[in-house]
Structures are given as structure tokens and as C-alpha cells.
Amino acid sequence: SQTIHQWPATLVQPVGSPLSLECTVEGTSNPNLYWYRQAAGRGLQLLFYSVGIGQISSEVPQNLSASRPQDRQFILSSKKLLLSDSGFYLCAWSQDPSGANVLTFGAGSRLTVL
């Protein structure tokens, strides 16, 4: 069966420091991969999605970037964090040849920027 792992689960970072969140999927190949952000008490905002290695689509201009160095690995990064980058970051994957793009989420990474 397929599983998705995200880490770290929680982190507290100072303003201006770098960020790296990692997501990996097991038990499948060539998944679609997604990064979402959830601000406190609000809905999910799509940040990036990827349909293959090295293929990244950005949804909103921001202080973050994403990379997909391997088929089942998706990384969210920042060179210098801002206070507004605080939030709950969720990685998700989907795959269905018939087009049923059913999302499955990781447990999330909670980021606090001070």
C-alpha cells in the first residue's frame, strides 16, 4: 500500500533563516505531488504541484520554492523566512490513470516563524 511521509512535524524558525520541508511517497511511481499551506483557522491554499521529476508549477508568488529531485520526493524551501510564512504545510499525492485525481495527505508540518 502507499504511504506518505512528511518531516519535520513541527519547527520554530527565526525570521531570515532558511527552510526545508521534505515529503516522500512510498509504494507508487510517478505520482502527482502537491504542497498546500493552511493559515490558522482557514482553508488550504495550493502552493505548488508537480506531475513529474523537475516539473514544478507555482500557484502564488511568494517567498517559497519547491523542487522534485526524485520521482517520489517533494521539497519545499525558502532562503529567508518571513513572519507571514508561519502556518501548517501539507504535502499530498494523487494518481489515477483514469483521471480520478484523489488526494491523500501527509500528517503536515507546523511552522512558526518568530
Place this chain on the structure above:
Amino acid sequence: GIQVEQSPPDLILQEGANSTLRCNFSDSVNNLQWFHQNPWGQLINLFYIPSGTKQNGRLSATTVATERYSLLYISSSQTTDSGVYFCAVERTGGFKTIFGAGTRLFVKA
């Protein structure tokens, strides 16, 4: 882009009560999902339902794609049903799944 509106934004129920959550969307979709987010933040897929009706235990969902809405029914609610319920849609021809703002449900014992 496609707009997704959920109602009500907040809902308080007595344990054992029934409820209906609504999701309206502004464009044709080829994918609609309902999720439950528990108090620890984990998102669980409840239904994949681009059209028609599905049931899973005390939960059921109906999507009327031609009228651009979906309903999630919760019967005999339990305290463990508390959390936030999200509707998420993928517009026809796209890869992007867009979420509504959610309905926050609290079930009192």
C-alpha cells in the same frame, strides 16, 4: 479561477443530531472530494464524488454536477465527528484541486 463556497461556516450539534453541509462551486468539475480534518490537523478523505450519491456508515454525500453543488450528510453525530469538513474540487481539464474555506463542526456530548 473556480470558486468554492461552503456553508454553514460553523455548526454546533448535540450528540445524536443529524446535519447537512453544503458545497457550491462556480464551474464544471471532474473531481470533487470531501475531507475531514481532525483536531490534530490530519486530513482524511471521506468521499470522492464528482457526481451521484455515496454512503459510508453514518456519512453520505450527493453531488449534482449540473447544478454545481454537493451535500455531505452526517447522521447520528458523535463527538468524534468534530473538526473541519472541507470540500475540494478540480476543474475540468486541470490538475489543481481547490479547497473551500470549510465548515467547522463541534458535537457536544
